Amino acid sequence: xxRSKPEELIRKNxxxxxxxEIIPVAQELDNKGEFPREIVQKLARMGIFGIRYPRHxxxxxxxxxxxxxxxxxxxxxxxxxASIAAMQxxxxxxxxxxxxxxxxxxxxxxxAMRGEKIGCFCMTEPDAGSDLGAITTxxxxxxxxxxxxxxxxWVTDGPEASFYTVMCQTDPSKRLRGIGYFxxxxxxxxxxxSSPFKCLxxxxxxxxxxxxxxxxIPKEYRLTQEGEGLNAFLKIIAEIRAxxxxxxxxxxxxxxxxxxxxxxxxxxxGKPIGKFQLVxxxxxxxATNLEASKLMTYRAAAMIDAGQEALKEATMAKYFATEAxxxxxxxxxxxxxxYGYSMEYTAQRYFRDSRFLLNGGGTHEVLQCNIARSVGx
Ligand SMILES: Cc1cc2nc3c(=O)[nH]c(=O)nc-3n(C[C@H](O)[C@H](O)[C@H](O)COP(=O)(O)OP(=O)(O)OC[C@H]3O[C@@H](n4cnc5c(N)ncnc54)[C@H](O)[C@@H]3O)c2cc1C
Numbered sequence: 001x002x003r004s005k006p007e008e009l010i011r012k013n014x015x016x017x018x019x020x021e022i023i024p025v026a027q028e029l030d031n032k033g034e035f036p037r038e039i040v041q042k043l044a045r046m047g048i049f050g051i052r053y054p055r056h057x058x059x060x061x062x063x064x065x066x067x068x069x070x071x072x073x074x075x076x077x078x079x080x081x082a083s084i085a086a087m088q089x090x091x092x093x094x095x096x097x098x099x100x101x102x103x104x105x106x107x108x109x110x111x112a113m114r115g116e117k118i119g120c121f122c123m124t125e126p127d128a129g130s131d132l133g134a135i136t137t138x139x140x141x142x143x144x145x146x147x148x149x150x151x152x153x154w155v156t157d158g159p160e161a162s163f164y165t166v167m168c169q170t171d172p173s174k175r176l177r178g179i180g181y182f183x184x185x186x187x188x189x190x191x192x193x194s195s196p197f198k199c200l201x202x203x204x205x206x207x208x209x210x211x212x213x214x215x216x217i218p219k220e221y222r223l224t225q226e227g228e229g230l231n232a233f234l235k236i237i238a239e240i241r242a243x244x245x246x247x248x249x250x251x252x253x254x255x256x257x258x259x260x261x262x263x264x265x266x267x268x269x270g271k272p273i274g275k276f277q278l279v280x281x282x283x284x285x286x287a288t289n290l291e292a293s294k295l296m297t298y299r300a301a302a303m304i305d306a307g308q309e310a311l312k313e314a315t316m317a318k319y320f321a322t323e324a325x326x327x328x329x330x331x332x333x334x335x336x337x338x339y340g341y342s343m344e345y346t347a348q349r350y351f352r353d354s355r356f357l358l359n360g361g362g363t364h365e366v367l368q369c370n371i372a373r374s375v376g377x
Contacts, residue, residue: 014070018077026346026349029203032203033203036081048085050113059113065302068297076253077250086244087119087157088112090240091120092112098223099223108163119163120156120164121165122155123135125153136150150168152212163186164191166181179233182217189215193210193211194211201356202356241367242310246297246321248325249297249325255286255328258346279335289320289328296316299317319371322357323364325357326357
């Protein structure tokens with residue numbers, strides 16, 4: 001990958017942090033399944049959560065390419081830490097940054113950049129996932145603001161959050177055209193948070209349901225104006241997909257590196273298993289998919305940075321890189337064979353964690369429909 005000097009410098013710094021601070025404890029963190037507070041604090045001190053926000057507004061002055069580089073490197077260490085960083089840097093704080101009041105900026109955005117407050121993004125409901133036009137969480141205008149009622153599920157980092165960006169319906173007859181984003185602090189009366197879900201992978205990332213019952217918020221907490229919710233969503237969806245593709249690249253790199261190391265060390269029939277052509281074929285496919293994923297992802301990121309329309313490219317990148325990550329993790333468990341089934345080795349974690357990538361930013365069935373539509377079907 002050809003990178004500019006600043007991009008390479010940031011990648012190297014991030015890689016050093018991942019090698020020293022995340023990889024040595026990744027298995028232990030995953031086994032414990034606890035929110036990695038200490039690492040989150042360190043990432044905040046490095047300015048990671050502000051990478052896509054301007055310097056003069058509390059950020060680190062980067063762009064989508066740098067954000068993807070960081071997500072990729074952290075994911076190489078532990079996908080669940082990377083997913084926490086990604087949520088905090090993008091979906092969890094984006095609408096607050098762009099549409100919040102100066103008071104909200106001081107009280108929530110800056111503390112989020114310092115890692116003191118965690119932000120989440122709530123769209124999915126028990127009966128509405130891919131079909132966002134079917135969401136029923138309702139924002140009703142009242143004299144002194146909005147009354148919020150409804151239930152959100154699969155809220156990444158929800159149990160740790162101090163505030164939520166919540167997609168609500170203001171006019172059910174308009175379906176997608178009636179959606180909008182509302183800012184809801186956790187401590188407001190009527191907000192309740194479930195216990196964390198028991199999940200297959202990404203175990204340090206807590207996920208839960210969040211219910212809103214007659215939650216009264218001030219009118220300034222409406223983050224998108226009437227009819228603007230869908231456009232606001234479309235504005236960041238390309239970036240969400242490019243970021244998810246970058247997470248998938250990190251996981252591919254980890255699975256491939258461990259596969260190569262194991263294939264060089266493990267002896268069968270008197271020679272390292274890496275000398276067998278069918279093992280070589282698996283690694284060759286991993287390496288080729290990885291290069292293709294990088295090209296697609298960083299092209300989409302560069303287009304976003306150049307202000308170009310990049311939804312098709314980011315969608316293809318997310319689809320391709322995530323399928324490649326699932327395949328690399330699967331092949332890694334096969335190269336490890338019996339040890340790929342053991343919880344003592346990394347292969348099983350890559351295999352479980354890879355499934356995390358399938359749904360965020362759209363399921364692959366939905367993405368394939370989007371891609372087909374974008375090329376004329
Ligand atoms: C680990 C994890 C973290 C998540 N984090 C968050 C979060 O932080 N915030 C949040 O809001 N949500 C989050 N989600 C939810 C995620 O966005 C949804 O799971 C996703 O949108 C799919 O919705 P669903 O699970 O309800 O599946 P459904 O929409 O019910 O889909 C079920 C199946 O039908 C297929 N399908 C549905 N509609 C179509 C269609 N139009 N065309 C073709 N096939 C279709 C799907 O592809 C899938 O195979 C998370 C999910 C997971 C697993």
